[in-house]
Amino acid sequence: MRTLKLTIAYDGTRYAGWQAQAGPQAADGGPPASQRPTIQGALERVLRTVLQERVMVVGSGRTDAGVHAEGQVAHVRTRSAMPARRLLRSVNQLLPADLAVLRIEEAPEGFHARFDARRKRYRYRLFTGPVVPPFIRPYVHHVRAPLNVPLMRREAAALRGRHDFRAFARASSWRRTGSRTVTAVALRRKGPELHLEVEGNGFLHTMVRSIAGTLIDVGRGRLAPGTARRMLRTGERRLAGTTAPAKGLSLVDVRYPGDGG
Amino acid sequence: MRTLKLTIAYDGTRYAGWQAQAGPQAADGGPPASQRPTIQGALERVLRTVLQERVMVVGSGRTDAGVHAEGQVAHVRTRSAMPARRLLRSVNQLLPADLAVLRIEEAPEGFHARFDARRKRYRYRLFTGPVVPPFIRPYVHHVRAPLNVPLMRREAAALRGRHDFRAFARASSWRRTGSRTVTAVALRRKGPELHLEVEGNGFLHTMVRSIAGTLIDVGRGRLAPGTARRMLRTGERRLAGTTAPAKGLSLVDVRYPGDGG
Numbered sequence: 001m002r003t004l005k006l007t008i009a010y011d012g013t014r015y016a017g018w019q020a021q022a023g024p025q026a027a028d029g030g031p032p033a034s035q036r037p038t039i040q041g042a043l044e045r046v047l048r049t050v051l052q053e054r055v056m057v058v059g060s061g062r063t064d065a066g067v068h069a070e071g072q073v074a075h076v077r078t079r080s081a082m083p084a085r086r087l088l089r090s091v092n093q094l095l096p097a098d099l100a101v102l103r104i105e106e107a108p109e110g111f112h113a114r115f116d117a118r119r120k121r122y123r124y125r126l127f128t129g130p131v132v133p134p135f136i137r138p139y140v141h142h143v144r145a146p147l148n149v150p151l152m153r154r155e156a157a158a159l160r161g162r163h164d165f166r167a168f169a170r171a172s173s174w175r176r177t178g179s180r181t182v183t184a185v186a187l188r189r190k191g192p193e194l195h196l197e198v199e200g201n202g203f204l205h206t207m208v209r210s211i212a213g214t215l216i217d218v219g220r221g222r223l224a225p226g227t228a229r230r231m232l233r234t235g236e237r238r239l240a241g242t243t244a245p246a247k248g249l250s251l252v253d254v255r256y257p258g259d260g261g
Numbered sequence: 262m263r264t265l266k267l268t269i270a271y272d273g274t275r276y277a278g279w280q281a282q283a284g285p286q287a288a289d290g291g292p293p294a295s296q297r298p299t300i301q302g303a304l305e306r307v308l309r310t311v312l313q314e315r316v317m318v319v320g321s322g323r324t325d326a327g328v329h330a331e332g333q334v335a336h337v338r339t340r341s342a343m344p345a346r347r348l349l350r351s352v353n354q355l356l357p358a359d360l361a362v363l364r365i366e367e368a369p370e371g372f373h374a375r376f377d378a379r380r381k382r383y384r385y386r387l388f389t390g391p392v393v394p395p396f397i398r399p400y401v402h403h404v405r406a407p408l409n410v411p412l413m414r415r416e417a418a419a420l421r422g423r424h425d426f427r428a429f430a431r432a433s434s435w436r437r438t439g440s441r442t443v444t445a446v447a448l449r450r451k452g453p454e455l456h457l458e459v460e461g462n463g464f465l466h467t468m469v470r471s472i473a474g475t476l477i478d479v480g481r482g483r484l485a486p487g488t489a490r491r492m493l494r495t496g497e498r499r500l501a502g503t504t505a506p507a508k509g510l511s512l513v514d515v516r517y518p519g520d521g522g
Contacts, residue, residue, distance in 0.1 A: 134272045
Protein backbone atom coordinates (compact mmCIF):
# COMPACT_ATOMS: atom_id res chain seq x y z
CA MET A 1 0.00 0.00 0.00
CA ARG A 2 1.04 3.50 -0.79
CA THR A 3 0.08 6.57 1.24
CA LEU A 4 -0.48 9.88 -0.54
CA LYS A 5 -0.72 13.30 1.06
CA LEU A 6 -3.10 15.62 -0.75
CA THR A 7 -3.19 19.41 -0.36
CA ILE A 8 -6.63 20.66 -1.30
CA ALA A 9 -8.23 24.04 -2.01
CA TYR A 10 -11.94 24.71 -2.31
CA ASP A 11 -14.56 27.37 -2.54
CA GLY A 12 -16.96 25.93 0.02
CA THR A 13 -19.97 27.98 -1.08
CA ARG A 14 -22.05 25.19 -2.61
CA TYR A 15 -20.84 22.36 -0.38
CA ALA A 16 -22.36 20.81 2.73
CA GLY A 17 -18.85 20.92 4.18
CA TRP A 18 -15.96 18.50 4.14
CA GLN A 19 -18.19 15.66 5.20
CA ALA A 20 -21.94 15.45 5.56
CA GLN A 21 -22.96 15.88 9.19
CA ALA A 22 -25.04 13.17 10.77
CA GLY A 23 -28.60 14.26 11.44
CA PRO A 24 -30.50 17.30 10.19
CA GLN A 25 -28.71 20.61 10.32
CA ALA A 26 -29.49 24.10 9.13
CA ALA A 27 -27.45 25.12 6.10
CA ASP A 28 -25.96 28.59 5.69
CA GLY A 29 -28.16 29.60 2.77
CA GLY A 30 -28.76 27.44 -0.29
CA PRO A 31 -30.43 24.05 -0.21
CA PRO A 32 -30.36 21.93 2.96
CA ALA A 33 -26.93 20.46 3.68
CA SER A 34 -28.21 16.96 3.03
CA GLN A 35 -28.85 17.83 -0.62
CA ARG A 36 -25.52 19.50 -1.19
CA PRO A 37 -22.35 17.65 -2.16
CA THR A 38 -19.47 17.22 0.25
CA ILE A 39 -15.81 17.90 -0.48
CA GLN A 40 -14.84 14.44 0.72
CA GLY A 41 -17.52 12.82 -1.44
CA ALA A 42 -16.49 14.72 -4.57
CA LEU A 43 -12.83 13.79 -4.06
CA GLU A 44 -13.59 10.12 -3.39
CA ARG A 45 -15.74 9.87 -6.51
CA VAL A 46 -13.08 11.35 -8.77
CA LEU A 47 -10.23 9.34 -7.20
CA ARG A 48 -12.23 6.16 -7.65
CA THR A 49 -12.60 6.92 -11.36
CA VAL A 50 -8.94 7.74 -11.83
CA LEU A 51 -7.46 4.99 -9.63
CA GLN A 52 -10.06 2.37 -10.60
CA GLU A 53 -10.26 1.51 -6.94
CA ARG A 54 -12.37 2.57 -3.95
CA VAL A 55 -10.41 4.88 -1.68
CA MET A 56 -11.17 6.75 1.50
CA VAL A 57 -10.10 10.39 1.69
CA VAL A 58 -9.21 11.18 5.31
CA GLY A 59 -9.03 14.93 6.00
CA SER A 60 -7.13 16.75 8.74
CA GLY A 61 -10.56 17.65 10.08
CA ARG A 62 -13.97 18.74 8.92
CA THR A 63 -14.80 22.15 7.61
CA ASP A 64 -18.39 23.33 7.94
CA ALA A 65 -20.87 24.04 5.16
CA GLY A 66 -19.77 27.18 3.31
CA VAL A 67 -16.26 27.30 4.79
CA HIS A 68 -13.39 27.54 2.30
CA ALA A 69 -9.89 26.04 2.28
CA GLU A 70 -6.66 27.21 0.74
CA GLY A 71 -4.66 24.33 2.15
CA GLN A 72 -6.72 21.50 3.59
CA VAL A 73 -4.71 18.28 3.89
CA ALA A 74 -5.93 14.72 3.48
CA HIS A 75 -4.43 11.29 3.01
CA VAL A 76 -5.35 8.40 0.79
CA ARG A 77 -4.08 4.83 0.80
CA THR A 78 -3.97 3.13 -2.57
CA ARG A 79 -2.61 0.09 -4.39
CA SER A 80 -2.20 2.11 -7.60
CA ALA A 81 1.30 2.74 -8.93
CA MET A 82 0.22 5.78 -10.95
CA PRO A 83 2.87 8.53 -10.71
CA ALA A 84 1.74 11.40 -8.45
CA ARG A 85 2.09 13.98 -11.24
CA ARG A 86 -0.19 12.07 -13.58
CA LEU A 87 -2.67 11.45 -10.80
CA LEU A 88 -2.71 15.18 -9.96
CA ARG A 89 -3.43 16.12 -13.57
CA SER A 90 -6.14 13.48 -14.04
CA VAL A 91 -7.89 14.28 -10.78
CA ASN A 92 -8.02 18.01 -11.50
CA GLN A 93 -9.39 17.42 -14.97
CA LEU A 94 -12.37 15.65 -13.43
CA LEU A 95 -12.96 17.85 -10.37
CA PRO A 96 -15.43 20.75 -10.55
CA ALA A 97 -13.98 24.27 -10.88
CA ASP A 98 -14.54 25.09 -7.19
CA LEU A 99 -12.42 22.21 -5.90
CA ALA A 100 -8.77 21.51 -6.71
CA VAL A 101 -5.98 19.26 -5.49
CA LEU A 102 -2.96 21.56 -5.36
CA ARG A 103 -0.33 18.92 -4.57
CA ILE A 104 0.02 15.18 -4.22
CA GLU A 105 3.05 13.88 -2.34
CA GLU A 106 4.23 10.44 -1.32
CA ALA A 107 3.91 10.10 2.45
CA PRO A 108 5.35 7.60 4.97
CA GLU A 109 3.10 4.55 5.15
CA GLY A 110 1.69 5.38 8.57
CA PHE A 111 0.93 9.03 7.79
CA HIS A 112 -2.50 10.09 9.05
CA ALA A 113 -3.84 13.51 8.03
CA ARG A 114 -5.94 13.90 11.17
CA PHE A 115 -3.95 12.17 13.92
CA ASP A 116 -0.60 13.58 12.81
CA ALA A 117 -1.74 17.19 12.32
CA ARG A 118 0.21 19.47 14.69
CA ARG A 119 -1.10 22.93 13.80
CA LYS A 120 -3.86 24.45 11.77
CA ARG A 121 -4.16 28.00 10.63
CA TYR A 122 -7.46 29.67 9.83
CA ARG A 123 -8.11 33.10 8.36
CA TYR A 124 -11.35 34.99 8.88
CA ARG A 125 -11.77 37.84 6.37
CA LEU A 126 -13.78 40.93 7.32
CA PHE A 127 -14.53 43.58 4.72
CA THR A 128 -14.92 46.99 6.33
CA GLY A 129 -15.27 49.29 3.30
CA PRO A 130 -18.63 50.56 2.03
CA VAL A 131 -19.00 48.23 -1.01
CA VAL A 132 -17.58 44.72 -1.41
CA PRO A 133 -15.94 44.22 -4.83
CA PRO A 134 -17.57 41.36 -6.76
CA PHE A 135 -14.40 39.24 -6.87
CA ILE A 136 -14.26 38.66 -3.13
CA ARG A 137 -17.96 38.57 -2.21
CA PRO A 138 -18.02 34.82 -1.56
CA TYR A 139 -15.00 35.05 0.75
CA VAL A 140 -15.55 37.97 3.09
CA HIS A 141 -17.98 38.97 5.81
CA HIS A 142 -19.10 42.57 5.29
CA VAL A 143 -19.11 44.59 8.51
CA ARG A 144 -20.57 48.06 7.99
CA ALA A 145 -20.25 49.28 11.56
CA PRO A 146 -17.02 51.11 12.47
CA LEU A 147 -14.64 48.81 14.31
CA ASN A 148 -12.23 49.73 17.08
CA VAL A 149 -9.33 47.58 15.87
CA PRO A 150 -6.87 48.29 18.73
CA LEU A 151 -9.59 47.18 21.16
CA MET A 152 -10.17 44.03 19.11
CA ARG A 153 -6.42 43.30 19.15
CA ARG A 154 -6.29 43.54 22.94
CA GLU A 155 -9.32 41.27 23.16
CA ALA A 156 -7.73 38.75 20.78
CA ALA A 157 -4.50 38.64 22.81
CA ALA A 158 -6.40 37.05 25.71
CA LEU A 159 -7.04 33.97 23.56
CA ARG A 160 -3.41 33.04 23.13
CA GLY A 161 -2.24 29.99 25.02
CA ARG A 162 -3.90 26.89 26.44
CA HIS A 163 -7.50 27.47 27.53
CA ASP A 164 -10.85 25.77 27.76
CA PHE A 165 -12.58 27.18 24.69
CA ARG A 166 -15.99 25.56 25.26
CA ALA A 167 -17.69 28.98 25.46
CA PHE A 168 -16.60 29.54 21.84
CA ALA A 169 -18.14 26.31 20.53
CA ARG A 170 -21.42 24.59 19.89
CA ALA A 171 -22.15 22.60 23.01
CA SER A 172 -22.16 19.35 21.07
CA SER A 173 -18.60 19.80 19.87
CA TRP A 174 -16.64 19.02 23.00
CA ARG A 175 -16.89 15.77 24.85
CA ARG A 176 -14.45 15.37 27.70
CA THR A 177 -12.63 18.64 27.31
CA GLY A 178 -12.77 21.93 25.47
CA SER A 179 -9.11 22.53 26.12
CA ARG A 180 -7.12 23.70 23.11
CA THR A 181 -3.95 25.69 22.53
CA VAL A 182 -4.02 28.80 20.38
CA THR A 183 -0.40 29.33 19.35
CA ALA A 184 -0.95 32.59 17.48
CA VAL A 185 -3.75 35.07 16.94
CA ALA A 186 -3.48 38.29 14.97
CA LEU A 187 -5.64 40.95 13.34
CA ARG A 188 -4.05 42.32 10.18
CA ARG A 189 -5.21 45.26 8.10
CA LYS A 190 -5.19 44.50 4.36
CA GLY A 191 -6.51 47.66 2.70
CA PRO A 192 -10.30 47.58 3.18
CA GLU A 193 -10.08 44.11 4.74
CA LEU A 194 -9.31 43.04 8.26
CA HIS A 195 -7.95 39.51 8.61
CA LEU A 196 -8.23 37.50 11.78
CA GLU A 197 -5.58 34.79 11.70
CA VAL A 198 -5.75 32.04 14.29
CA GLU A 199 -3.30 29.20 14.61
CA GLY A 200 -3.66 26.34 17.02
CA ASN A 201 -3.24 22.67 17.72
CA GLY A 202 -6.94 21.99 17.33
CA PHE A 203 -10.27 23.75 17.14
CA LEU A 204 -13.74 23.09 18.48
CA HIS A 205 -16.76 23.29 16.19
CA THR A 206 -17.37 26.88 14.97
CA MET A 207 -14.62 28.07 17.34
CA VAL A 208 -12.95 30.47 14.89
CA ARG A 209 -16.29 31.89 13.73
CA SER A 210 -17.31 32.37 17.33
CA ILE A 211 -14.01 34.12 18.10
CA ALA A 212 -14.49 36.33 15.02
CA GLY A 213 -18.05 37.16 16.02
CA THR A 214 -17.07 38.00 19.58
CA LEU A 215 -14.18 40.22 18.46
CA ILE A 216 -16.47 42.02 15.99
CA ASP A 217 -19.07 42.65 18.69
CA VAL A 218 -16.40 44.02 21.01
CA GLY A 219 -14.97 46.13 18.18
CA ARG A 220 -18.32 47.71 17.39
CA GLY A 221 -19.21 48.31 21.01
CA ARG A 222 -21.92 45.68 21.38
CA LEU A 223 -19.94 43.65 23.90
CA ALA A 224 -17.75 44.89 26.73
CA PRO A 225 -13.98 44.62 26.44
CA GLY A 226 -12.82 41.62 28.46
CA THR A 227 -15.64 39.40 27.18
CA ALA A 228 -13.23 36.87 25.63
CA ARG A 229 -11.32 36.52 28.90
CA ARG A 230 -14.59 36.07 30.82
CA MET A 231 -15.73 33.42 28.37
CA LEU A 232 -12.51 31.45 28.83
CA ARG A 233 -12.79 31.69 32.62
CA THR A 234 -16.49 30.84 32.98
CA GLY A 235 -17.08 28.63 29.93
CA GLU A 236 -20.38 30.45 29.41
CA ARG A 237 -21.52 30.25 25.80
CA ARG A 238 -24.23 32.87 26.33
CA LEU A 239 -21.56 35.59 26.73
CA ALA A 240 -20.37 35.09 23.12
CA GLY A 241 -20.99 37.44 20.22
CA THR A 242 -22.95 36.43 17.14
CA THR A 243 -21.15 33.57 15.36
CA ALA A 244 -19.70 35.08 12.18
CA PRO A 245 -20.95 33.58 8.88
CA ALA A 246 -19.15 30.62 7.30
CA LYS A 247 -18.22 32.36 4.05
CA GLY A 248 -15.57 34.57 5.70
CA LEU A 249 -13.61 31.57 6.98
CA SER A 250 -10.83 29.67 5.27
CA LEU A 251 -8.55 26.86 6.44
CA VAL A 252 -5.19 28.25 5.33
CA ASP A 253 -2.84 25.38 6.10
CA VAL A 254 -2.17 22.33 8.21
CA ARG A 255 1.27 21.49 9.56
CA TYR A 256 2.78 18.09 10.29
CA PRO A 257 5.95 17.00 12.11
CA GLY A 258 8.89 17.60 9.76
CA ASP A 259 7.14 20.31 7.76
CA GLY A 260 9.53 22.89 9.17
CA GLY A 261 8.57 26.45 9.99
CA MET B 262 -28.39 68.93 -14.15
CA ARG B 263 -25.99 67.12 -11.89
CA THR B 264 -23.00 65.08 -13.04
CA LEU B 265 -21.97 62.01 -11.07
CA LYS B 266 -18.74 60.11 -11.38
CA LEU B 267 -19.13 56.38 -10.75
CA THR B 268 -16.30 53.97 -9.97
CA ILE B 269 -17.34 50.48 -10.96
CA ALA B 270 -16.04 46.93 -10.42
CA TYR B 271 -17.20 43.84 -12.22
CA ASP B 272 -16.50 40.21 -12.83
CA GLY B 273 -16.88 40.25 -16.62
CA THR B 274 -17.30 36.48 -16.98
CA ARG B 275 -20.96 36.39 -17.95
CA TYR B 276 -21.13 39.76 -19.73
CA ALA B 277 -20.92 40.65 -23.42
CA GLY B 278 -18.61 43.46 -22.32
CA TRP B 279 -19.18 47.05 -21.29
CA GLN B 280 -21.39 47.66 -24.25
CA ALA B 281 -22.78 45.25 -26.86
CA GLN B 282 -20.68 45.33 -30.02
CA ALA B 283 -22.43 46.05 -33.28
CA GLY B 284 -22.62 43.04 -35.54
CA PRO B 285 -22.04 39.37 -34.80
CA GLN B 286 -18.94 38.53 -32.80
CA ALA B 287 -17.55 35.37 -31.34
CA ALA B 288 -17.83 35.25 -27.57
CA ASP B 289 -15.09 33.88 -25.33
CA GLY B 290 -17.04 30.83 -24.21
CA GLY B 291 -20.62 30.97 -22.95
CA PRO B 292 -23.55 32.02 -25.07
CA PRO B 293 -23.08 34.41 -28.02
CA ALA B 294 -22.32 37.98 -26.93
CA SER B 295 -25.65 39.16 -28.30
CA GLN B 296 -27.52 37.03 -25.74
CA ARG B 297 -25.42 38.12 -22.81
CA PRO B 298 -26.07 41.23 -20.74
CA THR B 299 -23.77 44.25 -20.90
CA ILE B 300 -22.33 46.14 -17.96
CA GLN B 301 -23.65 49.43 -19.29
CA GLY B 302 -27.13 47.97 -19.81
CA ALA B 303 -27.26 46.49 -16.31
CA LEU B 304 -26.19 49.81 -14.75
CA GLU B 305 -28.66 51.87 -16.78
CA ARG B 306 -31.55 49.58 -15.87
CA VAL B 307 -30.82 49.78 -12.15
CA LEU B 308 -30.18 53.55 -12.19
CA ARG B 309 -33.45 54.10 -14.02
CA THR B 310 -35.28 52.22 -11.29
CA VAL B 311 -33.57 54.08 -8.47
CA LEU B 312 -33.58 57.56 -10.03
CA GLN B 313 -37.01 57.19 -11.65
CA GLU B 314 -35.48 58.72 -14.76
CA ARG B 315 -33.78 57.47 -17.91
CA VAL B 316 -30.03 58.00 -17.72
CA MET B 317 -27.09 57.22 -19.97
CA VAL B 318 -24.03 55.67 -18.37
CA VAL B 319 -20.96 56.85 -20.26
CA GLY B 320 -17.87 54.75 -19.55
CA SER B 321 -14.21 55.70 -19.86
CA GLY B 322 -14.11 53.15 -22.66
CA ARG B 323 -15.37 49.70 -23.53
CA THR B 324 -14.11 46.52 -22.04
CA ASP B 325 -14.49 43.34 -24.08
CA ALA B 326 -16.63 40.33 -23.33
CA GLY B 327 -15.13 38.48 -20.37
CA VAL B 328 -12.79 41.29 -19.29
CA HIS B 329 -13.01 42.38 -15.64
CA ALA B 330 -12.71 45.78 -13.98
CA GLU B 331 -11.56 46.80 -10.51
CA GLY B 332 -11.94 50.50 -11.22
CA GLN B 333 -13.84 51.34 -14.40
CA VAL B 334 -15.12 54.92 -14.38
CA ALA B 335 -18.32 56.28 -15.88
CA HIS B 336 -20.39 59.42 -15.65
CA VAL B 337 -24.12 59.97 -15.44
CA ARG B 338 -26.12 63.20 -15.75
CA THR B 339 -29.28 63.34 -13.68
CA ARG B 340 -31.95 65.72 -12.43
CA SER B 341 -32.30 63.70 -9.23
CA ALA B 342 -31.30 65.32 -5.94
CA MET B 343 -30.83 62.00 -4.18
CA PRO B 344 -27.72 62.11 -1.94
CA ALA B 345 -24.82 60.16 -3.42
CA ARG B 346 -24.57 57.87 -0.38
CA ARG B 347 -28.20 56.84 -0.59
CA LEU B 348 -27.92 56.34 -4.34
CA LEU B 349 -24.83 54.15 -3.86
CA ARG B 350 -26.64 51.95 -1.36
CA SER B 351 -29.81 51.63 -3.43
CA VAL B 352 -27.97 50.87 -6.66
CA ASN B 353 -25.85 48.15 -5.08
CA GLN B 354 -28.89 46.55 -3.51
CA LEU B 355 -30.35 46.05 -6.99
CA LEU B 356 -27.23 45.15 -8.94
CA PRO B 357 -26.27 41.49 -9.43
CA ALA B 358 -23.45 40.10 -7.27
CA ASP B 359 -20.88 40.29 -10.08
CA LEU B 360 -21.28 44.03 -10.60
CA ALA B 361 -20.83 46.79 -8.02
CA VAL B 362 -20.59 50.56 -7.91
CA LEU B 363 -17.72 51.20 -5.49
CA ARG B 364 -18.05 54.99 -5.27
CA ILE B 365 -20.33 57.78 -6.45
CA GLU B 366 -18.91 61.31 -6.39
CA GLU B 367 -20.24 64.69 -7.48
CA ALA B 368 -18.31 65.82 -10.57
CA PRO B 369 -17.97 69.20 -12.30
CA GLU B 370 -20.88 69.69 -14.70
CA GLY B 371 -18.80 69.20 -17.84
CA PHE B 372 -17.01 66.05 -16.62
CA HIS B 373 -16.85 63.37 -19.31
CA ALA B 374 -15.61 59.90 -18.35
CA ARG B 375 -14.26 59.15 -21.84
CA PHE B 376 -13.02 62.49 -23.16
CA ASP B 377 -11.39 63.55 -19.90
CA ALA B 378 -9.62 60.26 -19.13
CA ARG B 379 -5.86 60.84 -19.00
CA ARG B 380 -4.51 57.43 -18.08
CA LYS B 381 -5.74 53.89 -17.80
CA ARG B 382 -4.09 51.03 -16.07
CA TYR B 383 -4.68 47.40 -16.97
CA ARG B 384 -3.45 44.26 -15.27
CA TYR B 385 -3.06 40.94 -17.01
CA ARG B 386 -2.76 38.02 -14.56
CA LEU B 387 -0.83 34.90 -15.53
CA PHE B 388 -0.84 31.88 -13.27
CA THR B 389 2.35 29.86 -13.66
CA GLY B 390 2.00 27.20 -10.94
CA PRO B 391 0.80 23.66 -11.64
CA VAL B 392 -2.79 23.98 -10.34
CA VAL B 393 -4.91 27.15 -10.25
CA PRO B 394 -6.71 27.56 -6.89
CA PRO B 395 -10.51 27.70 -7.33
CA PHE B 396 -10.80 31.27 -5.97
CA ILE B 397 -8.89 32.87 -8.82
CA ARG B 398 -9.83 30.64 -11.77
CA PRO B 399 -12.08 33.25 -13.41
CA TYR B 400 -9.35 35.90 -13.20
CA VAL B 401 -6.11 34.32 -14.38
CA HIS B 402 -4.73 32.80 -17.56
CA HIS B 403 -2.97 29.53 -16.76
CA VAL B 404 0.37 29.17 -18.52
CA ARG B 405 1.91 25.74 -17.98
CA ALA B 406 5.04 26.25 -20.06
CA PRO B 407 8.11 27.58 -18.22
CA LEU B 408 8.56 31.30 -18.85
CA ASN B 409 11.80 33.22 -19.16
CA VAL B 410 10.69 36.26 -17.16
CA PRO B 411 13.88 38.38 -17.56
CA LEU B 412 13.52 37.95 -21.33
CA MET B 413 9.86 39.00 -21.13
CA ARG B 414 10.84 42.08 -19.11
CA ARG B 415 13.34 43.17 -21.75
CA GLU B 416 10.72 42.61 -24.44
CA ALA B 417 8.15 44.63 -22.49
CA ALA B 418 10.55 47.56 -22.06
CA ALA B 419 10.44 48.17 -25.84
CA LEU B 420 6.75 49.06 -25.56
CA ARG B 421 7.27 52.07 -23.32
CA GLY B 422 6.73 55.46 -24.95
CA ARG B 423 4.78 56.72 -27.91
CA HIS B 424 4.44 54.18 -30.72
CA ASP B 425 2.09 53.04 -33.43
CA PHE B 426 0.54 49.97 -31.79
CA ARG B 427 -1.57 48.82 -34.75
CA ALA B 428 0.28 45.48 -34.90
CA PHE B 429 -1.09 44.78 -31.39
CA ALA B 430 -4.72 45.43 -32.33
CA ARG B 431 -7.60 44.06 -34.32
CA ALA B 432 -7.43 45.77 -37.71
CA SER B 433 -10.87 47.29 -37.21
CA SER B 434 -9.88 49.11 -34.07
CA TRP B 435 -7.73 51.94 -35.44
CA ARG B 436 -8.98 54.41 -37.97
CA ARG B 437 -6.62 57.24 -38.67
CA THR B 438 -3.85 56.30 -36.33
CA GLY B 439 -2.71 53.52 -34.07
CA SER B 440 -0.48 55.87 -32.16
CA ARG B 441 -0.69 55.57 -28.39
CA THR B 442 1.56 56.29 -25.42
CA VAL B 443 2.40 53.56 -22.95
CA THR B 444 3.57 55.40 -19.85
CA ALA B 445 4.49 52.34 -17.82
CA VAL B 446 4.80 48.62 -18.35
CA ALA B 447 5.96 46.11 -15.76
CA LEU B 448 6.00 42.41 -15.07
CA ARG B 449 5.65 41.63 -11.37
CA ARG B 450 6.01 38.29 -9.63
CA LYS B 451 3.23 37.65 -7.07
CA GLY B 452 3.91 34.17 -5.70
CA PRO B 453 2.67 31.73 -8.37
CA GLU B 454 1.29 34.63 -10.43
CA LEU B 455 2.96 36.93 -12.90
CA HIS B 456 1.24 40.29 -13.39
CA LEU B 457 1.66 42.36 -16.52
CA GLU B 458 0.75 45.95 -15.68
CA VAL B 459 0.34 48.39 -18.53
CA GLU B 460 -0.50 52.05 -18.14
CA GLY B 461 -1.17 54.41 -21.01
CA ASN B 462 -3.16 57.30 -22.36
CA GLY B 463 -5.32 55.04 -24.50
CA PHE B 464 -5.50 51.53 -25.85
CA LEU B 465 -6.50 49.95 -29.14
CA HIS B 466 -8.93 47.04 -29.21
CA THR B 467 -7.37 43.88 -27.61
CA MET B 468 -4.06 45.74 -27.32
CA VAL B 469 -3.21 44.59 -23.78
CA ARG B 470 -4.22 41.01 -24.51
CA SER B 471 -2.10 41.06 -27.64
CA ILE B 472 0.86 42.46 -25.69
CA ALA B 473 0.33 39.76 -23.04
CA GLY B 474 0.15 37.03 -25.69
CA THR B 475 3.26 38.26 -27.46
CA LEU B 476 5.25 38.47 -24.21
CA ILE B 477 4.13 34.97 -23.24
CA ASP B 478 5.18 33.58 -26.61
CA VAL B 479 8.58 35.24 -26.30
CA GLY B 480 8.89 34.00 -22.70
CA ARG B 481 8.20 30.39 -23.65
CA GLY B 482 10.47 30.49 -26.70
CA ARG B 483 7.82 30.42 -29.40
CA LEU B 484 8.68 33.89 -30.68
CA ALA B 485 12.10 35.46 -31.07
CA PRO B 486 13.21 38.19 -28.64
CA GLY B 487 12.79 41.54 -30.34
CA THR B 488 9.37 40.65 -31.77
CA ALA B 489 7.62 43.50 -29.95
CA ARG B 490 10.08 46.05 -31.30
CA ARG B 491 9.66 44.66 -34.83
CA MET B 492 5.89 44.85 -34.53
CA LEU B 493 6.05 48.51 -33.51
CA ARG B 494 8.38 49.28 -36.39
CA THR B 495 6.58 47.38 -39.15
CA GLY B 496 2.97 47.50 -37.93
CA GLU B 497 2.62 43.86 -38.98
CA ARG B 498 -0.12 42.09 -37.09
CA ARG B 499 0.97 38.64 -38.31
CA LEU B 500 4.13 38.86 -36.17
CA ALA B 501 2.10 38.94 -32.94
CA GLY B 502 1.75 36.10 -30.47
CA THR B 503 -1.58 34.45 -29.67
CA THR B 504 -3.96 37.02 -28.14
CA ALA B 505 -4.26 36.08 -24.46
CA PRO B 506 -7.78 35.20 -23.24
CA ALA B 507 -10.09 37.91 -21.87
CA LYS B 508 -10.47 36.40 -18.40
CA GLY B 509 -6.91 37.31 -17.34
CA LEU B 510 -7.48 41.01 -18.02
CA SER B 511 -8.74 43.67 -15.64
CA LEU B 512 -9.10 47.43 -15.98
CA VAL B 513 -7.49 48.54 -12.72
CA ASP B 514 -8.12 52.29 -12.74
CA VAL B 515 -8.71 55.37 -14.81
CA ARG B 516 -7.13 58.72 -13.98
CA TYR B 517 -8.46 62.22 -14.62
CA PRO B 518 -6.90 65.68 -14.37
CA GLY B 519 -6.76 66.61 -10.71
CA ASP B 520 -6.75 62.99 -9.48
CA GLY B 521 -3.19 63.40 -8.26
CA GLY B 522 -0.54 60.73 -8.42
